[in-house]
Amino acid sequence: MAMLLGQGLESLCKPGRGVLQGGCASGNTTICLGVAGFCVTRPWFCDIYSSIGRAELKGIKKMYLEVRKAVPVWSLMAALLLTACAEEAAPPVDDGKVSIESYTGDKQRTSPEALLAAAAIDPAPAHQAFAFDHFRTHSGDGNSLTAPFDVQQLLASLVPGASGETLQAIATAGGWASLEETALAGLSLWEQRIGDLGTVERQRWLWGQAGYRFDRDYLRTQVELFDPELAGLGFRGDFPSARAAIEGVLDDRLALDEIDDRSRLVLAQSTRLQAAWVEGLTLEPFEGRFGEHEQQRRVPMLRISGELSVAEGEDYRAVAVPLAEVGLSLMVIIPAPDAFDAVRGRLDAEFWRRLGEGLAPTQATLPLPVFSLSSNLVDDPNLGIAQREDAADFSPLNGAGFLYLEPLRQALELQVDEAGLNAATVTAAVHTATRDEPAYLFDPSYFSFSISADISGYADLVTMTDSAPCYDPPDQRPFLFAVYARDTATLLHIGQVKSLDGPPVAADWTVPRWTACGDSPPVEIYRYKCSRQCAFDSGTPYWAMEQILTDAGIDVLDSGEGTDGKEYLQVCDGPDGVINVFTIHEDQLAEAEALGFRLLSELTGQ
Template identity: 30%
Template sequence: MTSRTRRPAALLLAAVLSATLAAGCGGNAGPGAAPQPSRTSAPAPATPVPATPEQLAATAAATNAFGVDLYRALVADGGADRNLVLSPAGLATALAMLLPGARGATADELSRALHTELPAGPYAVAVGALDRGSRPAGAADGPVLRQSDTLWAQQGYAVDPGYLATLAAAFDTGVRTADFARDPAGSRKAVNALVEKDTGGRIKDLFGEGAVTSDTRLVLTDALFLQAKWRQPFEPARTSQQPFHRLDGTAAPVATMSRNAPLRYAEGSGGIAGQPWQAVELPYAGGNLAMDLVVPAQGGFEGFRHGLDAPQLDRILGALAERPVDLTLPRFTFETGGSLVGPLRALGVAAAFDAADLSGIPGPGEQQRLKVDAVVQKATVAVDEGGTVAAAGSGVGVAAVAAQAPGQSVELHVDRPFLFLIRDTVTGQPLFLGQVTDPKA
């Protein structure tokens, strides 16, 4: 059966689901009792036109550029001196779920921030394909990488069937209903509970108090969980207390891992005033995932990150080549997160929060204008001798508007602030990006 014959069937199923939502599925509670959040069947995914290799490569590069932009915006928004981790892939997926419902300036600003020139539908298909492509094949020693996407809709609110079909086709998005209007607190807890479950308990309370209101009509979430062992683990016996030099010039002893092994390594200079840097890649077992460390010279971190952009990061990663490396790396564990409305505004996304045009989302009979009133992300990362555990929850709330020489060993001691990137080394899709300024914070 061709995609031309399958697509109308999916649209029909989406229309049935939209009618079910409009009828208030699960909303038969008696007077004064708010209906509990309930799950509805997602429309069967249509068979979309597959993304071409060129579209996949362009979308992976776009997500990388979006991640660098977002990192710099978060640094400028009060994150300059603290540890920071974010998930470019997670937030790009959540916004890719929103984009097919956006029109006019709202869609244009989102596309520019996401660095994509693809129409909303093909972009969503490409993002979904990259998400699926990064998942390991299931080798016994391979990483565990889970990513799930969910659309929550207000009971009784009709959602456009074409919009639902697009999300189902691109992301296999499940749809759940909740009564945001009568029980925003209970609905928020239900959304957060599902994200917590899908991240293995790592991400709690993604949407904080007040982020979900009685005006909320839809919530879009992406949950990402990674557990990966190093291809070559560090030996715990070699871990020792070593000084780590903070941004303010002070130093403190931290548990620091050590090993000498052939690794992909590069060094050079870049950013404002050409700060020297070193970079190394630590592959995970059983797949294409790896963690890249980019370590500016002592005293050069501030200037380096101000000059960092996607092309420069691409050049750094493209320069990696195998050689023996004497490596030390502090263990670190931390979580960051909160509202991303301010950073997204700094990237030029304004209409979505103000005079939004999300007219591709409401179904027949729905007259209220919609706007984005919440964009949130929480992410956590833990690195030790065995490997990495990382997770991220990303959410968008949509509300109704009232009216050196080969063979020669080099030395890299990560004893100062550094950047890290967890990515798919085949597609280039960045899963996590962050900085460590104090491993003990």
């Protein structure tokens, strides 16, 4: 009771806050100190309060001794009610506020196309810039998984409740230049198109404290633009059933273990994706080698063959594998040896645009590990002032404010196997009340809640089996990947796979590999045809030529650029005699020659 009195006095007397807006600065407004009608001027009462500082528990006794000098004890006891005499203490009956459980507005979703009629909004550029920045922020040295589309859509759903600098902080975090109604409509329409894909299931929820007085226009905007399920829950009154209501929807993935009486509202959404590989592809399971150098592991893999879209750059090869759901693809970007960090550092919207332009359908083979990733993140996408208790402005949400934002929470899972691709994401944001929140924001039934999640860290990774006798070149190196919708240029997931669990591939680095493994001696070869041989003129990097050999089942022991190609100067008119040189087993030379390769020792001038 002492704490309740202290909080009531603080909200009453703090300038600009409290039950009577304006606090002590509003002149001679009187305050009733008891049912007998004994009233005092507010400046007099607040001066006493201010003289003893903030009304914490340890200060209640001193406040009692000060006030009893001026008012009877019976009036002081009645003052616990803190009934305001001014008319402004009681909000008007019809003030545009409504609790979630009593909201009966039109729940038919308004078509965003109508709002977009006068303004062409293309969310893709801002989305892609945000997506790759978000991925780089959350991808470290190990395996990583992100869902930027879900994070950005959740940020968009925070917009209707924000104002002033808080609104701008959300706009900056989401990567938007404009947050007008047409921009929100564009984001909504964009989200609908993703939800229209048959194998993508999108759901949204808005849980609010039962009896909390939300602004009616705020709830209407949420329903019309984002179409969430609305539910008012009284956690303190019925804790078990309220907790079960949220955990049942989120499938326990956000670990809703704690209830906090200062949380007021939870916005949450989920995305589930289950897509098979497109018909016509050949899938051959095998046990392969994944990783680079001494990090290689024996892991289950798929050899995916058929018509794929392929693009090659200076230090990477990209392969887009279509999924059975029309419009969805899995992009696998394979950096050259020791070039992973360089490629990841350039991964942005412009890189993605050029990559898309360079994709060409071709008959190809992609060795792809079977893998699964899961991440649990507490994300803070530079929201700044929106997360400050003393500065956040979410006044459109309830007409008053007194709220700030907790860090976003997200749980992600993704699996790739012979059946296809499965992914699930849950993302949530919690609005928490400030300490000086006034009582008039509640109906008398004051129950409140919050969620918290112990979901820090990054990916939990896959289990692989079996062993190998010695080192062999990998069937696949560490790679980046993206699950994306082609028509809307939407990046549902971005991730990287750098290591997989499994028995290490044994390697004896002190003796030649062919001796340790009992293989035939090595030979050096180069690509005979000039247009393919010349590293400078053709623009085909050595590692891309290496892929030609690897796809044919030829073990490449070593690869690189050599400067002893004297014929290169004469035939290709090049400046420095650089050619691409590869080391293979002698017993595979005939297969390499069938692909246009020749022994380096046969090169004229050697």
